[in-house]
Amino acid sequence: MTTTFASPGLTDRVRELRGTMLDFIDNEVCPAEHLIDAGGEQRAKVVAELRAEAQRRGLWALGHPVALGGQGLSFMEFVHLNEIIGRSEHGMLAVGSMTQHDTIMWDRYGTEAQKERWLTGLVNGDYPWIAIGLTEPDAAGSDPTQMQTTAVLDGDEWVINGAKWFTSWANLAPAVLVWAKTDPDAPPHRQFSAIIVPTDTPGYELVRVIRTMGHEGGNHCELRFTDVRVPKENLFGPRGNAFAVAQGRLGPGRIFHCMRWLGQMQRAFELMCERARTRYAHGSYLHEKGEIRRYIAESAADIQAHRLMTLEAARVVDQGGDDRVAISLIKFRGAEYLHNVIDRAIQVYGAMGVTEDTPLAKMYRDARYARLYDGPDEVHRMVVARRLVQPGAAAPWSFEGVSNV
Numbered sequence: 001m002t003t004t005f006a007s008p009g010l011t012d013r014v015r016e017l018r019g020t021m022l023d024f025i026d027n028e029v030c031p032a033e034h035l036i037d038a039g040g041e042q043r044a045k046v047v048a049e050l051r052a053e054a055q056r057r058g059l060w061a062l063g064h065p066v067a068l069g070g071q072g073l074s075f076m077e078f079v080h081l082n083e084i085i086g087r088s089e090h091g092m093l094a095v096g097s098m099t100q101h102d103t104i105m106w107d108r109y110g111t112e113a114q115k116e117r118w119l120t121g122l123v124n125g126d127y128p129w130i131a132i133g134l135t136e137p138d139a140a141g142s143d144p145t146q147m148q149t150t151a152v153l154d155g156d157e158w159v160i161n162g163a164k165w166f167t168s169w170a171n172l173a174p175a176v177l178v179w180a181k182t183d184p185d186a187p188p189h190r191q192f193s194a195i196i197v198p199t200d201t202p203g204y205e206l207v208r209v210i211r212t213m214g215h216e217g218g219n220h221c222e223l224r225f226t227d228v229r230v231p232k233e234n235l236f237g238p239r240g241n242a243f244a245v246a247q248g249r250l251g252p253g254r255i256f257h258c259m260r261w262l263g264q265m266q267r268a269f270e271l272m273c274e275r276a277r278t279r280y281a282h283g284s285y286l287h288e289k290g291e292i293r294r295y296i297a298e299s300a301a302d303i304q305a306h307r308l309m310t311l312e313a314a315r316v317v318d319q320g321g322d323d324r325v326a327i328s329l330i331k332f333r334g335a336e337y338l339h340n341v342i343d344r345a346i347q348v349y350g351a352m353g354v355t356e357d358t359p360l361a362k363m364y365r366d367a368r369y370a371r372l373y374d375g376p377d378e379v380h381r382m383v384v385a386r387r388l389v390q391p392g393a394a395a396p397w398s399f400e401g402v403s404n405v
Helices: 012-037 040-056 075-085 091-095 100-109 112-124 242-278 290-318 324-354 360-369 377-388
Strands: 131-133 150-154 157-168 175-181 192-198 204-209 220-231
Touching (some): 012 040, 012 075, 012 091, 040 091, 075 091, 075 242, 100 242, 157 175, 157 192, 175 242, 192 220, 192 242, 242 360, 290 324, 324 360, 324 377
Antiparallel strands (some): 150 175, 157 220, 204 220
Protein backbone atom coordinates (compact mmCIF):
# COMPACT_ATOMS: atom_id res chain seq x y z
CA MET A 1 0.00 0.00 0.00
CA THR A 2 1.32 3.43 -0.91
CA THR A 3 0.27 6.79 0.39
CA THR A 4 0.46 10.21 -1.17
CA PHE A 5 1.10 13.50 0.55
CA ALA A 6 -0.67 16.59 -0.72
CA SER A 7 1.98 19.31 -0.85
CA PRO A 8 2.27 22.58 -2.76
CA GLY A 9 4.30 21.96 -5.87
CA LEU A 10 3.61 18.23 -6.10
CA THR A 11 1.78 18.56 -9.41
CA ASP A 12 1.16 15.84 -11.97
CA ARG A 13 4.10 17.16 -13.99
CA VAL A 14 6.39 17.04 -10.95
CA ARG A 15 5.27 13.49 -10.12
CA GLU A 16 6.19 12.46 -13.66
CA LEU A 17 9.52 14.27 -13.44
CA ARG A 18 10.24 12.56 -10.11
CA GLY A 19 9.82 9.18 -11.80
CA THR A 20 12.09 10.14 -14.68
CA MET A 21 14.63 11.62 -12.29
CA LEU A 22 14.61 8.53 -10.07
CA ASP A 23 15.38 6.30 -13.05
CA PHE A 24 18.19 8.61 -14.16
CA ILE A 25 19.80 8.98 -10.73
CA ASP A 26 19.58 5.31 -9.76
CA ASN A 27 20.48 3.77 -13.11
CA GLU A 28 22.86 6.32 -14.61
CA VAL A 29 24.39 8.53 -11.91
CA CYS A 30 24.78 6.10 -8.99
CA PRO A 31 26.62 3.45 -11.07
CA ALA A 32 29.03 6.17 -12.27
CA GLU A 33 29.88 7.54 -8.82
CA HIS A 34 33.19 5.70 -8.51
CA LEU A 35 34.28 7.00 -11.93
CA ILE A 36 33.44 10.59 -10.97
CA ASP A 37 35.22 10.18 -7.65
CA ALA A 38 38.34 9.05 -9.48
CA GLY A 39 38.79 12.57 -10.85
CA GLY A 40 40.90 13.69 -13.78
CA GLU A 41 39.94 13.34 -17.42
CA GLN A 42 37.76 10.35 -16.64
CA ARG A 43 35.62 12.46 -14.31
CA ALA A 44 35.17 15.17 -16.94
CA LYS A 45 34.18 12.62 -19.59
CA VAL A 46 31.63 10.86 -17.37
CA VAL A 47 30.09 14.13 -16.14
CA ALA A 48 29.75 15.38 -19.73
CA GLU A 49 28.01 12.14 -20.73
CA LEU A 50 25.62 12.33 -17.78
CA ARG A 51 24.77 15.95 -18.52
CA ALA A 52 24.04 15.13 -22.14
CA GLU A 53 21.74 12.31 -21.03
CA ALA A 54 20.01 14.60 -18.52
CA GLN A 55 19.37 17.10 -21.30
CA ARG A 56 18.05 14.35 -23.55
CA ARG A 57 15.59 13.29 -20.85
CA GLY A 58 14.45 16.86 -20.16
CA LEU A 59 16.03 16.94 -16.68
CA TRP A 60 18.60 19.71 -17.16
CA ALA A 61 18.40 23.03 -15.24
CA LEU A 62 14.83 22.33 -14.11
CA GLY A 63 14.69 24.99 -11.39
CA HIS A 64 16.56 27.79 -13.13
CA PRO A 65 14.45 30.67 -14.52
CA VAL A 66 13.40 30.33 -18.16
CA ALA A 67 14.90 33.76 -18.92
CA LEU A 68 18.29 32.37 -17.88
CA GLY A 69 18.02 29.22 -19.95
CA GLY A 70 16.39 26.95 -17.37
CA GLN A 71 13.01 25.20 -17.32
CA GLY A 72 11.42 27.47 -14.75
CA LEU A 73 10.08 25.08 -12.12
CA SER A 74 8.80 26.94 -9.08
CA PHE A 75 10.66 26.77 -5.77
CA MET A 76 8.22 24.25 -4.30
CA GLU A 77 8.18 22.14 -7.45
CA PHE A 78 11.95 21.91 -7.41
CA VAL A 79 12.02 21.06 -3.70
CA HIS A 80 10.27 17.79 -4.54
CA LEU A 81 12.79 17.04 -7.31
CA ASN A 82 15.73 17.73 -5.02
CA GLU A 83 14.69 14.82 -2.82
CA ILE A 84 15.40 12.52 -5.76
CA ILE A 85 18.51 14.34 -6.98
CA GLY A 86 20.04 13.97 -3.52
CA ARG A 87 20.14 10.17 -3.71
CA SER A 88 23.58 10.65 -5.26
CA GLU A 89 26.03 13.32 -4.15
CA HIS A 90 26.77 13.83 -7.86
CA GLY A 91 23.13 14.23 -8.80
CA MET A 92 23.33 18.03 -8.71
CA LEU A 93 26.34 18.00 -11.02
CA ALA A 94 24.58 15.71 -13.49
CA VAL A 95 21.33 17.69 -13.80
CA GLY A 96 22.64 21.24 -13.51
CA SER A 97 21.12 22.10 -10.14
CA MET A 98 24.37 22.61 -8.25
CA THR A 99 24.30 26.34 -9.00
CA GLN A 100 20.60 26.97 -8.43
CA HIS A 101 20.81 28.75 -5.07
CA ASP A 102 23.60 30.85 -6.59
CA THR A 103 21.47 31.87 -9.57
CA ILE A 104 18.67 32.85 -7.17
CA MET A 105 21.15 35.10 -5.35
CA TRP A 106 22.74 36.51 -8.52
CA ASP A 107 19.35 37.18 -10.09
CA ARG A 108 18.26 39.05 -6.95
CA TYR A 109 21.36 41.11 -6.18
CA GLY A 110 23.54 41.25 -9.29
CA THR A 111 23.68 44.20 -11.67
CA GLU A 112 22.67 43.64 -15.28
CA ALA A 113 26.34 43.62 -16.28
CA GLN A 114 27.18 41.07 -13.58
CA LYS A 115 24.30 38.84 -14.62
CA GLU A 116 25.36 38.98 -18.24
CA ARG A 117 28.95 38.18 -17.35
CA TRP A 118 28.36 35.30 -14.90
CA LEU A 119 24.81 33.93 -14.88
CA THR A 120 24.77 32.25 -18.28
CA GLY A 121 27.76 30.11 -17.36
CA LEU A 122 26.15 29.11 -14.06
CA VAL A 123 22.96 27.91 -15.75
CA ASN A 124 24.74 26.23 -18.66
CA GLY A 125 27.04 24.36 -16.30
CA ASP A 126 30.19 25.85 -17.81
CA TYR A 127 31.58 25.95 -14.25
CA PRO A 128 30.27 24.41 -11.01
CA TRP A 129 29.56 27.79 -9.42
CA ILE A 130 30.99 31.13 -8.43
CA ALA A 131 32.82 30.11 -5.26
CA ILE A 132 31.70 31.70 -1.99
CA GLY A 133 34.45 33.15 0.21
CA LEU A 134 33.01 33.48 3.70
CA THR A 135 34.82 31.25 6.19
CA GLU A 136 38.28 32.26 7.40
CA PRO A 137 41.01 30.20 9.10
CA ASP A 138 41.56 32.71 11.93
CA ALA A 139 37.93 33.63 12.65
CA ALA A 140 35.09 31.55 14.09
CA GLY A 141 32.85 30.61 11.19
CA SER A 142 29.82 30.62 13.46
CA ASP A 143 30.32 34.38 14.06
CA PRO A 144 30.88 36.00 10.65
CA THR A 145 31.23 39.46 12.22
CA GLN A 146 34.77 38.34 13.12
CA MET A 147 35.88 38.12 9.48
CA GLN A 148 39.23 39.83 9.00
CA THR A 149 39.54 40.08 5.21
CA THR A 150 39.45 43.75 4.20
CA ALA A 151 38.57 45.66 1.05
CA VAL A 152 39.59 49.31 0.73
CA LEU A 153 38.34 51.51 -2.11
CA ASP A 154 41.34 53.10 -3.83
CA GLY A 155 40.08 55.33 -6.60
CA ASP A 156 38.07 53.08 -8.93
CA GLU A 157 39.36 49.82 -7.47
CA TRP A 158 38.84 47.67 -4.42
CA VAL A 159 42.08 46.48 -2.83
CA ILE A 160 41.50 43.19 -1.00
CA ASN A 161 43.74 41.54 1.58
CA GLY A 162 43.05 38.49 3.71
CA ALA A 163 42.48 34.75 3.66
CA LYS A 164 39.56 32.37 3.24
CA TRP A 165 39.18 28.63 3.55
CA PHE A 166 36.53 25.99 2.93
CA THR A 167 35.75 27.97 -0.19
CA SER A 168 34.21 25.08 -2.07
CA TRP A 169 35.04 24.59 -5.75
CA ALA A 170 37.34 27.62 -5.90
CA ASN A 171 39.80 25.34 -7.70
CA LEU A 172 37.31 24.98 -10.57
CA ALA A 173 35.48 28.31 -10.44
CA PRO A 174 36.25 31.37 -12.62
CA ALA A 175 35.57 33.76 -9.73
CA VAL A 176 35.07 33.96 -5.98
CA LEU A 177 32.44 36.12 -4.31
CA VAL A 178 34.44 37.44 -1.37
CA TRP A 179 32.94 38.76 1.86
CA ALA A 180 35.24 41.53 3.14
CA LYS A 181 35.19 44.34 5.70
CA THR A 182 34.65 47.60 3.81
CA ASP A 183 33.18 49.81 6.54
CA PRO A 184 34.91 49.16 9.87
CA ASP A 185 33.18 52.07 11.64
CA ALA A 186 29.65 50.87 10.84
CA PRO A 187 27.56 48.62 13.12
CA PRO A 188 28.94 45.03 13.08
CA HIS A 189 26.44 43.60 10.59
CA ARG A 190 26.85 46.57 8.24
CA GLN A 191 30.64 46.48 8.02
CA PHE A 192 30.90 43.88 5.29
CA SER A 193 30.34 43.83 1.54
CA ALA A 194 30.47 41.12 -1.12
CA ILE A 195 32.91 41.66 -4.01
CA ILE A 196 33.48 39.57 -7.15
CA VAL A 197 37.11 38.47 -7.58
CA PRO A 198 38.00 36.62 -10.81
CA THR A 199 40.45 33.84 -10.00
CA ASP A 200 43.00 35.07 -12.58
CA THR A 201 43.41 38.40 -10.76
CA PRO A 202 47.00 39.17 -9.67
CA GLY A 203 47.45 38.61 -5.95
CA TYR A 204 44.83 35.86 -5.81
CA GLU A 205 46.38 32.59 -4.60
CA LEU A 206 44.91 29.12 -4.31
CA VAL A 207 46.92 27.86 -1.33
CA ARG A 208 45.62 24.29 -1.26
CA VAL A 209 42.67 21.96 -1.58
CA ILE A 210 42.02 20.91 2.02
CA ARG A 211 41.90 17.23 2.86
CA THR A 212 38.96 16.46 5.15
CA MET A 213 38.68 13.11 6.93
CA GLY A 214 41.43 11.80 4.69
CA HIS A 215 39.91 12.91 1.38
CA GLU A 216 40.09 15.81 -1.08
CA GLY A 217 36.77 15.08 -2.75
CA GLY A 218 34.94 18.09 -1.35
CA ASN A 219 37.11 20.59 -3.25
CA HIS A 220 37.32 22.75 -0.12
CA CYS A 221 39.96 25.37 -0.86
CA GLU A 222 42.16 27.70 1.14
CA LEU A 223 42.74 31.07 -0.54
CA ARG A 224 44.97 34.07 0.06
CA PHE A 225 44.40 37.62 -1.21
CA THR A 226 47.42 39.94 -1.35
CA ASP A 227 46.69 43.46 -2.63
CA VAL A 228 44.12 42.02 -5.03
CA ARG A 229 42.67 44.83 -7.15
CA VAL A 230 39.28 44.60 -8.85
CA PRO A 231 37.06 47.35 -10.33
CA LYS A 232 34.66 49.06 -7.94
CA GLU A 233 31.85 47.78 -10.21
CA ASN A 234 32.60 44.31 -8.83
CA LEU A 235 30.73 45.23 -5.65
CA PHE A 236 27.91 42.69 -5.42
CA GLY A 237 24.72 44.08 -3.92
CA PRO A 238 24.67 47.27 -1.84
CA ARG A 239 27.77 48.24 0.10
CA GLY A 240 27.57 47.05 3.71
CA ASN A 241 24.82 44.58 2.84
CA ALA A 242 26.86 41.38 2.58
CA PHE A 243 24.96 39.53 5.30
CA ALA A 244 21.62 40.14 3.60
CA VAL A 245 23.15 38.83 0.37
CA ALA A 246 24.39 35.74 2.20
CA GLN A 247 20.99 35.05 3.72
CA GLY A 248 19.38 35.40 0.30
CA ARG A 249 21.53 32.46 -0.76
CA LEU A 250 21.56 30.43 2.47
CA GLY A 251 17.78 30.32 3.05
CA PRO A 252 16.84 28.47 -0.15
CA GLY A 253 20.17 26.64 -0.02
CA ARG A 254 19.38 25.13 3.39
CA ILE A 255 16.03 23.86 2.10
CA PHE A 256 17.80 22.31 -0.89
CA HIS A 257 20.39 20.71 1.41
CA CYS A 258 17.73 19.23 3.67
CA MET A 259 15.75 17.78 0.77
CA ARG A 260 18.92 16.23 -0.66
CA TRP A 261 19.60 14.73 2.77
CA LEU A 262 16.27 12.97 2.39
CA GLY A 263 17.56 11.33 -0.78
CA GLN A 264 20.64 10.14 1.09
CA MET A 265 18.55 8.81 3.99
CA GLN A 266 16.18 6.99 1.67
CA ARG A 267 19.03 5.37 -0.25
CA ALA A 268 20.71 4.28 3.00
CA PHE A 269 17.37 2.92 4.23
CA GLU A 270 16.89 0.88 1.05
CA LEU A 271 20.42 -0.53 1.32
CA MET A 272 19.80 -1.43 4.97
CA CYS A 273 16.55 -3.23 4.18
CA GLU A 274 18.15 -5.14 1.31
CA ARG A 275 20.94 -6.29 3.59
CA ALA A 276 18.50 -7.25 6.35
CA ARG A 277 16.45 -9.34 3.91
CA THR A 278 19.42 -11.27 2.52
CA ARG A 279 21.93 -11.62 5.37
CA TYR A 280 21.60 -14.81 7.42
CA ALA A 281 23.17 -15.15 10.88
CA HIS A 282 22.47 -16.98 14.14
CA GLY A 283 19.62 -19.05 12.79
CA SER A 284 17.57 -16.39 10.96
CA TYR A 285 17.72 -13.49 8.53
CA LEU A 286 18.64 -10.13 10.03
CA HIS A 287 15.20 -8.65 9.35
CA GLU A 288 13.70 -11.29 11.65
CA LYS A 289 15.68 -10.04 14.63
CA GLY A 290 14.08 -7.55 17.00
CA GLU A 291 16.99 -5.11 17.14
CA ILE A 292 17.24 -4.87 13.36
CA ARG A 293 13.49 -4.33 13.13
CA ARG A 294 13.94 -1.46 15.58
CA TYR A 295 16.59 0.05 13.31
CA ILE A 296 14.22 -0.15 10.36
CA ALA A 297 11.33 1.41 12.26
CA GLU A 298 13.45 4.19 13.80
CA SER A 299 14.93 5.08 10.42
CA ALA A 300 11.52 5.18 8.77
CA ALA A 301 10.29 7.53 11.50
CA ASP A 302 13.35 9.79 11.17
CA ILE A 303 12.96 10.03 7.40
CA GLN A 304 9.27 10.84 7.55
CA ALA A 305 9.71 13.38 10.35
CA HIS A 306 12.46 15.19 8.45
CA ARG A 307 10.48 15.10 5.21
CA LEU A 308 7.37 16.69 6.70
CA MET A 309 9.36 19.30 8.64
CA THR A 310 11.35 20.26 5.56
CA LEU A 311 8.31 20.53 3.31
CA GLU A 312 6.67 22.79 5.90
CA ALA A 313 9.79 24.96 6.08
CA ALA A 314 9.87 25.14 2.28
CA ARG A 315 6.23 26.25 2.28
CA VAL A 316 7.05 29.07 4.71
CA VAL A 317 9.98 30.18 2.54
CA ASP A 318 7.85 30.01 -0.60
CA GLN A 319 5.12 32.16 0.92
CA GLY A 320 7.56 34.78 2.14
CA GLY A 321 6.95 34.20 5.85
CA ASP A 322 9.41 34.48 8.72
CA ASP A 323 11.37 31.32 8.00
CA ARG A 324 14.21 31.56 10.53
CA VAL A 325 12.81 29.13 13.09
CA ALA A 326 11.55 26.66 10.50
CA ILE A 327 14.87 26.56 8.66
CA SER A 328 16.97 26.29 11.81
CA LEU A 329 14.82 23.43 13.10
CA ILE A 330 15.31 21.31 10.00
CA LYS A 331 18.99 22.21 9.75
CA PHE A 332 20.07 20.87 13.14
CA ARG A 333 17.50 18.11 13.53
CA GLY A 334 17.84 16.97 9.92
CA ALA A 335 21.61 16.64 10.27
CA GLU A 336 21.04 14.38 13.28
CA TYR A 337 18.49 12.27 11.41
CA LEU A 338 20.84 11.99 8.43
CA HIS A 339 23.66 10.72 10.61
CA ASN A 340 21.49 8.25 12.50
CA VAL A 341 19.86 6.69 9.45
CA ILE A 342 23.20 6.14 7.71
CA ASP A 343 24.78 4.92 10.96
CA ARG A 344 22.11 2.23 11.39
CA ALA A 345 22.60 1.10 7.80
CA ILE A 346 26.34 0.71 8.38
CA GLN A 347 25.64 -1.29 11.54
CA VAL A 348 23.42 -3.71 9.64
CA TYR A 349 26.11 -4.16 6.98
CA GLY A 350 28.75 -4.83 9.61
CA ALA A 351 32.37 -4.62 8.46
CA MET A 352 31.31 -4.18 4.83
CA GLY A 353 29.55 -0.96 5.80
CA VAL A 354 32.80 0.86 6.52
CA THR A 355 34.45 -0.22 3.26
CA GLU A 356 34.07 1.47 -0.10
CA ASP A 357 32.18 -1.54 -1.43
CA THR A 358 28.98 0.39 -0.66
CA PRO A 359 28.34 4.17 -0.73
CA LEU A 360 27.58 4.19 2.99
CA ALA A 361 31.07 5.07 4.26
CA LYS A 362 31.26 8.19 2.10
CA MET A 363 27.69 9.12 2.94
CA TYR A 364 28.61 8.83 6.62
CA ARG A 365 31.59 11.17 6.27
CA ASP A 366 29.50 13.71 4.40
CA ALA A 367 26.76 13.48 7.03
CA ARG A 368 29.25 14.67 9.64
CA TYR A 369 29.89 17.82 7.62
CA ALA A 370 26.15 18.57 7.67
CA ARG A 371 26.36 19.60 11.32
CA LEU A 372 28.82 22.36 10.40
CA TYR A 373 28.18 23.89 6.99
CA ASP A 374 25.59 26.65 6.56
CA GLY A 375 25.73 27.22 10.30
CA PRO A 376 26.70 24.77 13.07
CA ASP A 377 24.03 22.98 15.09
CA GLU A 378 24.68 25.16 18.14
CA VAL A 379 23.90 28.39 16.27
CA HIS A 380 20.67 27.02 14.80
CA ARG A 381 19.53 25.81 18.22
CA MET A 382 20.31 29.27 19.59
CA VAL A 383 18.22 30.90 16.86
CA VAL A 384 15.24 28.68 17.66
CA ALA A 385 15.42 29.10 21.43
CA ARG A 386 16.10 32.84 21.35
CA ARG A 387 13.06 33.52 19.20
CA LEU A 388 10.60 31.08 20.74
CA VAL A 389 11.24 32.05 24.36
CA GLN A 390 10.00 35.59 23.72
CA PRO A 391 6.48 36.40 25.02
CA GLY A 392 3.96 36.16 22.22
CA ALA A 393 6.28 34.22 19.91
CA ALA A 394 4.38 31.88 17.60
CA ALA A 395 5.63 28.30 17.88
CA PRO A 396 6.06 26.32 14.65
CA TRP A 397 3.02 24.18 15.42
CA SER A 398 0.76 27.11 16.38
CA PHE A 399 -2.53 27.64 14.68
CA GLU A 400 -3.00 31.06 13.15
CA GLY A 401 -3.33 33.66 15.86
CA VAL A 402 -2.19 31.35 18.66
CA SER A 403 1.04 32.38 20.35
CA ASN A 404 3.47 30.99 22.87
CA VAL A 405 2.23 32.72 25.99
